[in-house]
Each structure stands twice: as structure tokens, then as C-alpha cells.
Amino acid sequence: MIDLKLVRNETDFVKEKLATRGVEAAEIDELLAVDQKRRDLIVKSETMKATRNQVSDEISQLKRNKEDASDKINQMKQVSADIKAMDEQLTEIAEEVHDKASRLPNIPNDNVPVGLTEDGSVELRKWGEIPSFDFKPKSHWEIGEALGILDFERGAKVSGSRFLYYIGQGARLERAIYNFFLDENEKAGFTEVLPPYMVNSASMFGTGQFPKFTEDVYSLKEADETLIPTAEVPLVNYYRDDVIDTEKLPVKFTALTPAFRSEAGSAGRDTRGLIRLHQFNKVEMVQFTKPEQSWDALEKMTNHAEDLLKQLGLAHHVITLTTSDMSFTAAMTHDLEVWLPFQDKYREISSCSNCTDFQARRAHIQYRDENGKLQYVHTLNGSGLAVGRTVAAILENYQNADGTVNIPEVLQPYMGGQTKIVKE
Structure with a gap:
């Protein structure tokens, strides 16, 4: 499997090397787009989980003070439902990233003769x-x-x-x-x-x-x-x-x-x-x-x-x-x-x-x-x-x-x- 960090950090290099193996630049762009979507979702998910932790602490505090916590509880239910939906979406997108990355060939060594056919060995x-x-x-x-x-x-x-x-x-x-x-x-x-x-x-x-x-x-x-x-x-x-x-x-x-x-x-x-x-x-x-x-x-x-x-x-x-x-x-x-x-x-x-x-x-x-x-x-x-x-x-x-x-x-x-x- 190609190193995804390498694809992110040295995109032009990867495109140039894989072009010699018949890989279109669009394939790499599609991979990076899906990967970016996955990374953005991870940030959102982590933010929402932090919110859930904060709301949970607030509910505990309200209960200790014998105050009404129903609004916070309803809020947490919604946050939890949103997190569950986002995690399911993340799983699907992660699988898509993995599938796209798994279809890219290895990066050729610099000493390999370049050719899109067997001619040129x-x-x-x-x-x-x-x-x-x-x-x-x-x-x-x-x-x-x-x-x-x-x-x-x-x-x-x-x-x-x-x-x-x-x-x-x-x-x-x-x-x-x-x-x-x-x-x-x-x-x-x-x-x-x-x-x-x-x-x-x-x-x-x-x-x-x-x-x-x-x-x-x-x-x-x-x-x-x-x-x-x-x-x-x-x-x-x-x-x-x-x-x-x-x-x-x-x-x-x-x-x-x-x-x-x-x-x-x-x-x-x-x-x-x-x-x-x-x-x-x-x-x-x-x-x-x-x-x-x-x-x-x-x-x-x-x-x-x-x-x-x-x-x-x-x-x-x-x-x-x-x-x-x-x-x-x-x-x-x-x-x-x-x-x-x-x-x-x-x-x-x-x-x-x-x-x-x-x-x-x-x-x-x-x-x-x-x-x-x-x-x-x-x-x-x-x-x-x-x-x-x-x-x-x-x-x-x-x-x-x-x-x-x-x-x-x-x-x-x-x-x-x-x-x-x-x-x-």
C-alpha cells in the first residue's frame, strides 16, 4: 500500500512517478479529496465529543445541585445521535479512502526505465x-x-x-x-x-x-x-x-x-x-x-x-x-x-x-x-x-x-x- 502521508505531503512527486505506471493524476486527486473529507469529519467528530463531555459534566453538576437537567439531557441525546451518525459516515469514508489507496501501484525506483509498455526494458x-x-x-x-x-x-x-x-x-x-x-x-x-x-x-x-x-x-x-x-x-x-x-x-x-x-x-x-x-x-x-x-x-x-x-x-x-x-x-x-x-x-x-x-x-x-x-x-x-x-x-x-x-x-x-x- 502506498504511504498516504507521502501522497499528502509530496503530491506532485507521487503524481509524476505514478504517471509512469499509467496512473492518471485525477485518481490521486480523488483519493486526496476523500481523505480530506475524512480528516474534516474527524475534527468535527472530536469537537462534538468534547461538547458531549462538557454537557455530561454540566448534567452531573445540575443533578448534584438538585436542579432541572432535562434540557441538557435532551441536548446530549441529540449530540450523541449526531456523533453516532458521523462515526458511521466516517467508517464508510475510511473504507473508501482505503479502497482508493489500495488500487494505486508501488512507486517505481528512480533507476527503473520509464515506459508505458514492455518496450524499453x-x-x-x-x-x-x-x-x-x-x-x-x-x-x-x-x-x-x-x-x-x-x-x-x-x-x-x-x-x-x-x-x-x-x-x-x-x-x-x-x-x-x-x-x-x-x-x-x-x-x-x-x-x-x-x-x-x-x-x-x-x-x-x-x-x-x-x-x-x-x-x-x-x-x-x-x-x-x-x-x-x-x-x-x-x-x-x-x-x-x-x-x-x-x-x-x-x-x-x-x-x-x-x-x-x-x-x-x-x-x-x-x-x-x-x-x-x-x-x-x-x-x-x-x-x-x-x-x-x-x-x-x-x-x-x-x-x-x-x-x-x-x-x-x-x-x-x-x-x-x-x-x-x-x-x-x-x-x-x-x-x-x-x-x-x-x-x-x-x-x-x-x-x-x-x-x-x-x-x-x-x-x-x-x-x-x-x-x-x-x-x-x-x-x-x-x-x-x-x-x-x-x-x-x-x-x-x-x-x-x-x-x-x-x-x-x-x-x-x-x-x-x-x-x-x-x-x-
Whole structure:
């Protein structure tokens, strides 16, 4: 949640920064107008409550003097009724202020490239050689189906489009990948967590999915539960409404979970293969840090995710997303994009973001500074990595002319020493 004091005190700055994210100045003006109405009502309410206290004292005095207090009593009844009505109005207006503020995205860092589209992202670095083949490379879905390790047809029959079955060596490859990621994340100081796969609305609000992106998730109609779109949600909300012991910071969590996404608005995009599914596995990384630690933590987390790709021998590059292309909650996002030979381009496989205190304000996650004063932590999240997209990258980059696929050396111990995927 954006800091309302910042909006009040540095309105022009906030308008300028959020304009780069497509926010109209009128939205901020509307928020400030409602907020001013709320503040004016608070003053009136406090004045009337002071009047009520004064009248109550006068009534007590009249009663002690055995004098008629009926006029004062009637006056107090009216004042009390006015206060009750005003408090009800205040509650409604406070909810309106909260709703309007909750729909504003995070303020981008000054180093984020400005752009109202994804065009303009800045490439930070590139690693690995683009593989060359003496045959026409196939798509990962063609390879997987020919090998009998990916079954999209039966996935569609059982669940619908954008679902699949991993079979045999395909399932084993996916398991090898996420176990490798989890082991490497543990080496990097992340504590593994097995979180719930369903969360309530308060949790979805805390990480910024609600109320703005309710159409992008799968919610249960008869309960206040939503299937998680990413492990970021239960991991960040682990400390919702908590004060983290300062000595514990930074806290680093990692988790393997399925992610469930409706992919609203993606009709016609990546309709085949593993790139855009309704259900997929992802190894997530989440950090809670002091504010002064978060930018260094972002770079280290990005480097760690990049190292996973290096160990897998997959060519990739790292880019910083534009102001409007990064997530609603992020102040800066670095994307890792892996090379896919069939598509002849880089595709996203990880996003690493610093959300500064944006999520912490929404979820009320704090710590005590050296003066004992409560402060909001900074939260960060990153994919380490998206497992299905890693499967796709391995199948396409390690394919052979005979239809087999070499297994990256670092994954071979996780596959019982197997070096190649062949049709069984």
C-alpha cells in the first residue's frame, strides 16, 4: 500500500512517478479529496465529543445541585445521535479512502526505465552461447509428445486447455529440476517452507493481488479461499500482522508449490506448450529485510537465480522491466529470460522484485529499529525458478537430431545418473 502521508505531503512527486505506471493524476486527486473529507469529519467528530463531555459534566453538576437537567439531557441525546451518525459516515469514508489507496501501484525506483509498455526494458547482462543445430530445432511440446513424456491431449480431456500430464521421464525431469532448485536455495541461506495452497482474501490483499486482480485467480465460490497464484502469497503472509524480531532479519524463505492462474486476457498467446499454463510448479524465493538492506538483497537474489541457469548451461539474459511492465507491487523488477531455440528468442523464466514497504503496509509486517520504533520491513520475491519453463528450455536447448534429449550434467545425480531422455 502506498504511504498516504507521502501522497499528502509530496503530491506532485507521487503524481509524476505514478504517471509512469499509467496512473492518471485525477485518481490521486480523488483519493486526496476523500481523505480530506475524512480528516474534516474527524475534527468535527472530536469537537462534538468534547461538547458531549462538557454537557455530561454540566448534567452531573445540575443533578448534584438538585436542579432541572432535562434540557441538557435532551441536548446530549441529540449530540450523541449526531456523533453516532458521523462515526458511521466516517467508517464508510475510511473504507473508501482505503479502497482508493489500495488500487494505486508501488512507486517505481528512480533507476527503473520509464515506459508505458514492455518496450524499453534495459538489458543488464547476457550469458551463454545461443546453441546452433545442424537440423531444424523442434518445439518442446513436439519433443515431449514424441518422447511420450508430455501429454497435453489427455490433460485437456481431463481438465481443459492449458493443462497436461507429465509422464515417466518427464515427471522425473520436473522432480529433478525442483529438487535441484530447492537444494541450491538452501545453500544460499533460504529456509524451505511447505505452505498452504489456498489462502484467504486478507492474504491476497496483503501481497497486492486483491482487489485489483481478482479476475486473474481461481477462488472457491462457497468459501473465502483462493488457490495461490504464486507461493509469494503464503510466504509473505506468514508474518502478516506480526512484528519480526530484528535479530532474525533478513528472513529468507523458499518453497515449491503449484501456481494456479486463470490467464485472463491471454487468449491466443502461448496456446501450446509449457509457457502459459493454468497450473504449474514454481520454486519461489521471498525475503524480509530492513529497508537499507533491500536493494542489495535484490541484486543478490537475481544473481542467485541467474546462477541456477548457469549451472544448467542455459543461455539467458537479465533485463530491468519498465515502470508499467513490472508487477503492481514492485518498485523494481529484474527479469531473467532464457533462450528458446524453436521460438528463436528469450522468454521469461524468473522475475525478481523489490516491493520495498508496499506489501508490508498492506499486511502490517513490522520490526523495531535501533531506537525501538516500529518500522515496516521491505519484502522481496523471485522465482528460483519456474519449473515448467525450465523443462521447456532443457528440451529445446538439449535436443538431438534423433529426438532424444541430453540431461544437463548438474541434474544427472537427481535422475539416478541418467544422461539422456529416450523414448521408452
